[in-house]
Amino acid sequence: MSDVSADQTADGQNAPVRFRSVLERFVAYKPGKVVVSPEGRSFKLSSNESPHGPLPSVQEAVERAARDVNRYPDNNATALIEAISAKYGVPAAHVAVGCGSVGVTQMLLAAVAEPGAEIVYAWRSFEAYPLLVGLSGATSVQVPLREEAHDLDAMAEAINENTRLVFVCNPNNPTGTVVRRAELEAFLDRVPADCLVVLDEAYREYVRDEEVPDGLTLYRDRPNVVVLRTFSKAYGLAGLRIGFVVGHPKVAEAIRKTYLPFSVNSIAQAAGVASLAATGELMDRVEGTVKERERVRDALLAAGWTVPTTEANFVWLRLGERTMEFSAACDARGVSVRPFPGEGARVSIGSPEENDEFIAVAEAFPHRN
Numbered sequence: 275m276s277d278v279s280a281d282q283t284a285d286g287q288n289a290p291v292r293f294r295s296v297l298e299r300f301v302a303y304k305p306g307k308v309v310v311s312p313e314g315r316s317f318k319l320s321s322n323e324s325p326h327g328p329l330p331s332v333q334e335a336v337e338r339a340a341r342d343v344n345r346y347p348d349n350n351a352t353a354l355i356e357a358i359s360a361k362y363g364v365p366a367a368h369v370a371v372g373c374g375s376v377g378v379t380q381m382l383l384a385a386v387a388e389p390g391a392e393i394v395y396a397w398r399s400f401e402a403y404p405l406l407v408g409l410s411g412a413t414s415v416q417v418p419l420r421e422e423a424h425d426l427d428a429m430a431e432a433i434n435e436n437t438r439l440v441f442v443c444n445p446n447n448p449t450g451t452v453v454r455r456a457e458l459e460a461f462l463d464r465v466p467a468d469c470l471v472v473l474d475e476a477y478r479e480y481v482r483d484e485e486v487p488d489g490l491t492l493y494r495d496r497p498n499v500v501v502l503r504t505f506s507k508a509y510g511l512a513g514l515r516i517g518f519v520v521g522h523p524k525v526a527e528a529i530r531k532t533y534l535p536f537s538v539n540s541i542a543q544a545a546g547v548a549s550l551a552a553t554g555e556l557m558d559r560v561e562g563t564v565k566e567r568e569r570v571r572d573a574l575l576a577a578g579w580t581v582p583t584t585e586a587n588f589v590w591l592r593l594g595e596r597t598m599e600f601s602a603a604c605d606a607r608g609v610s611v612r613p614f615p616g617e618g619a620r621v622s623i624g625s626p627e628e629n630d631e632f633i634a635v636a637e638a639f640p641h642r643n
C-alpha cells in the first residue's frame with residue numbers, strides 16, 4: 275500500500291467510492307473563527323458560548339473523571355439522567371441524552387425521518403436543522419420568519435400528511451425572538467397528533483419574558499411534544515457536548531434506540547452532574563449575561579441601530595448587503611461575530627470588556643441598519 279501516492283488517493287481514481295448525492299449540497303461546517311486585532315486582542319462573540327470558564331467544582335469533577343478514561347462510559351448515563359430528572363422534576367423515563375443537543379437532534383431525526391418525510395422549521399433558524407435533515411434523507415420545509423420571529427400560522431399551514439417533525443426554536447437562533455404561550459399553544463393545537471414537535475430551548479435560562487412558556491409545562495399533556503435542552507450555553511459546557519430531550523416515555527424510549535453507543539463520554543457525564551449541583555452559581559452568571567444583554571441592546575438602540583428584542587445571549591443586527599462590511603469592521607478590532615452574508619450578523623453577549631469593544635465598533639460603523 276505504501277507505493278500508492280497521496281495524489282492518486284486524493285483524486286479518487288483508484289477508489290471510485292459512491293457517496294450519497296445529498297453530500298454534494300453540503301459545505302463543511304464553518305466554526306466561529308478566531309480573529310485578532312492589530313494590538314493582539316481577540317474577543318470571540320461568534321458562537322453564543324458562556325464567557326466563563328468552568329466552576330472549580332466542575333473542573334474538579336472533570337479531573338476526577340479523567341482518571342478513569344480507560345473505562346467505557348455508562349451507556350445509560352444513569353447518574354446524569356437521574357440528576358436531570360431531579361433538577362427538572364420529570365421522571366427519568368422521560369429523559370434521553372445525546373452528544374450535544376445537535377446529537378440529540380440527529381437522534382430525533384433518526385427516530386422519525388426518512389426519504390419522503392418532511393421536516394418543517396422556521397428560516398432563518400439554527401443551522402444544524404438543514405444539515406441534519408439533509409443527512410436523514412428527509413426534506414426540509416423552511417418557513418420564512420415574519421418580523422424576525424416564527425410565523426406559526428404559516429408553519430401550521432406548511433404541515434401536511436408527510437410532515438413528521440416540526441422544530442420551534444424558542445428563543446430563535448440567530449434572531450433572539452420568542453414565541454409566547456398563547457400563540458404556541460394555539461399552534462400546538464393545530465399540529466396533528468402523529469407529528470413530533472421539538473421545542474428547542476437551548477437558551478431557556480436567558481429568557482426573562484414571563485409570557486414565554488417553559489416547554490416542560492407544555493409537554494405533559496401533549497405526547498407529541500418534546501423539549502430539547504443543552505449544557506452548552508448557560509451551563510458553560512459547550513466543549514463537552516451534552517444535550518437532552520424530555521418527552522413522553524414512549525417517545526423518549528424511541529429516541530434512546532437511536533443513541534450512538536457511548537457518545538456522551540464519561541467526563542461529560544461527570545461534568546453534567548457537577549453542573550446541575552452548581553445551578554445556583556451558574557444562574558448567577560446567567561443573570562450577569564442577561565444584564566449585559568440589556569446594556570448592549572440599549573447602547574445599540576441609543577446609537578441608532580435597530581435590534582430586535584432578544585431573550586437569548588446574543589443580539590441580531592439585520593444588515594443585508596452590509597453584513598460582511600460590518601463583520602470585517604468587527605474583525606479589525608479583534609471581535610469575531612457570526613455573519614450570515616446578505617442577511618445580518620449575530621453577536622454573542624460576552625464579558626463586559628468584550629461587549630464594550632463590540633459596542634465601540636457598532637457606534638463607529640458608518641451605516642446603521
Ligand SMILES: *Cc1c(COP(=O)(O)O)cnc(C)c1O
Pocket residue numbers: 322373374375376377400443447474476503504505506507512515516517
Ligand atoms: C447552541 C444551540 C444548541 C446547542 O447545541 P449543542 O449541540 O448542545 O452544543 C441547540 N440549539 C440551538 C438553537 C442552539 O443555538
